[in-house]
Amino acid sequence: MRFNSKLPDVGTTIFTVMSRRALEEGALNIGQGFPDYPIDPRLARCLVDVIGEGRNQYAPMEGVTELREQISSKLHGSYGLRFDPQSEITVTCGGTEALYDAVQAVVGPGDEAIIFDPAYDAYEPAVRLAGARCVRIALAPPAFRFDWDQVRRALNERTRLIIINSPQNPSCTVADRNDLDALAALIRDRPITVLADEVYEHVLYDCRRHASVLAHPELREHSFAVFSFGKTLHATGWRIGYCVAPPALTRELRKVHQFNTFSIVSPLQYAVARYLRECPDAWTGLSAFFQAKRDLLTGLLRGSGFEPIPAAGTYFQLVDYGALSTDSDMDFADRLIREAKIATIPLSPFYAAPPAMTLLRLCIAKRDETLETAAARLRAFVR
Numbered sequence: 565m566r567f568n569s570k571l572p573d574v575g576t577t578i579f580t581v582m583s584r585r586a587l588e589e590g591a592l593n594i595g596q597g598f599p600d601y602p603i604d605p606r607l608a609r610c611l612v613d614v615i616g617e618g619r620n621q622y623a624p625m626e627g628v629t630e631l632r633e634q635i636s637s638k639l640h641g642s643y644g645l646r647f648d649p650q651s652e653i654t655v656t657c658g659g660t661e662a663l664y665d666a667v668q669a670v671v672g673p674g675d676e677a678i679i680f681d682p683a684y685d686a687y688e689p690a691v692r693l694a695g696a697r698c699v700r701i702a703l704a705p706p707a708f709r710f711d712w713d714q715v716r717r718a719l720n721e722r723t724r725l726i727i728i729n730s731p732q733n734p735s736c737t738v739a740d741r742n743d744l745d746a747l748a749a750l751i752r753d754r755p756i757t758v759l760a761d762e763v764y765e766h767v768l769y770d771c772r773r774h775a776s777v778l779a780h781p782e783l784r785e786h787s788f789a790v791f792s793f794g795k796t797l798h799a800t801g802w803r804i805g806y807c808v809a810p811p812a813l814t815r816e817l818r819k820v821h822q823f824n825t826f827s828i829v830s831p832l833q834y835a836v837a838r839y840l841r842e843c844p845d846a847w848t849g850l851s852a853f854f855q856a857k858r859d860l861l862t863g864l865l866r867g868s869g870f871e872p873i874p875a876a877g878t879y880f881q882l883v884d885y886g887a888l889s890t891d892s893d894m895d896f897a898d899r900l901i902r903e904a905k906i907a908t909i910p911l912s913p914f915y916a917a918p919p920a921m922t923l924l925r926l927c928i929a930k931r932d933e934t935l936e937t938a939a940a941r942l943r944a945f946v947r
């Protein structure tokens with residue numbers, strides 16, 4: 565067969581690779597980011613009810629009105645600001661589709677998009693499929709701080725997009741208001757849009773508050789903000805996300821969305837809308853819920869040789885195995901699967917040019933028993 569691959573160097577994602585290896589080796593998978601506990605039974609009940617009520621045909625392209633109205637109320641609850649469900653909110657197939665649509669909407673051949681490594685793996689392929697290229701700026705472990713002077717030096721007349729992710733997967737760090745101010749100053753008077761991946765908006769630790777681009781008066785005018793009910797409602801398989809952006813950006817995003825997925829599974833949208841109406845505070849305890857899990861896991865691992873790196877947000881936890889081995893993270897992760905029967909996610913695949921580091925990502929969105937078993941296996945591996 566003769567054709568030219570558009571992404572010749574893109575293989576299977578590291579999440580799929582490690583999950584597949586976990587299955588092959590019978591390992592406990594605390595690598596990939598999905599909960600192993602049930603969703604709220606009230607949410608499940610809403611889905612059964614709306615299907616019974618016949619909510620089974622095409623949803624409107626931009627998302628069902630009830631859900632967009634609930635999202636608008638939720639945004640008001642979180643950030644104290646009003647967003648118009650008609651012109652500023654679009655329901656998508658998970659955060660992933662929103663990211664893809666936003667990229668296609670604003671970048672094209674010859675353009676450049678800036679992304680920060682370690683970068684979530686969906687960004688670069690979307691940019692390349694739009695015919696553009698990514699300029700990757702590495703954040704150095706273990707602090708992973710932004711260097712905004714470096715970003716300024718990377719800007720040129722081709723720069724059209726800057727993608728930020730806060731709380732950031734996989735570094736578990738968060739951007740603060742100063743970072744957003746620096747970003748706003750950089751794009752001022754330039755034709756650059758911001759794509760803010762905020763799917764972990766509700767998972768920040770130690771009393772930190774999320775700095776959303778939506779709450780930043782200047783950035784809000786130039787940004788797509790992407791969210792995910794997969795993360796917020798512990799239902800990653802439902803694939804319901806949404807994008808919030810000013811009307812002009814939303815119009816362009818919807819042009820892509822309507823020929824990409826057209827519309828999202830209607831009973832799921834109605835179910836989430838009903839659930840948010842009936843349980844409007846369902847998501848407010850997320851930080852406390854995950855902080856307890858973070859503290860449980862880090863408490864069990866401290867002193868084991870798998871040293872936890874302080875996590876500010878996301879439902880992940882990094883550990884440094886540098887005291888145990890000088891193996892590459894890919895090799896060491898594979899050894900853990902075989903010998904400790906634990907699947908983790910190495911960090912180097914999230915970098916274009918990985919720095920020297922010995923870090924693995926663990927997912928804490930797991931039952932306490934799962935985290936205890938994982939910690940016991942890691943400790944037993946060291947002994």
Ligand SMILES: Cc1ncc(COP(=O)(O)O)c(C=O)c1O
Binds near residue numbers: 660729732
């Ligand atoms: C940083 C980040 N962005 C986007 C996504 C995708 O979200 P969704 O599962 O809603 O497509 C994920 C999922 O893990 C993520 O970690």
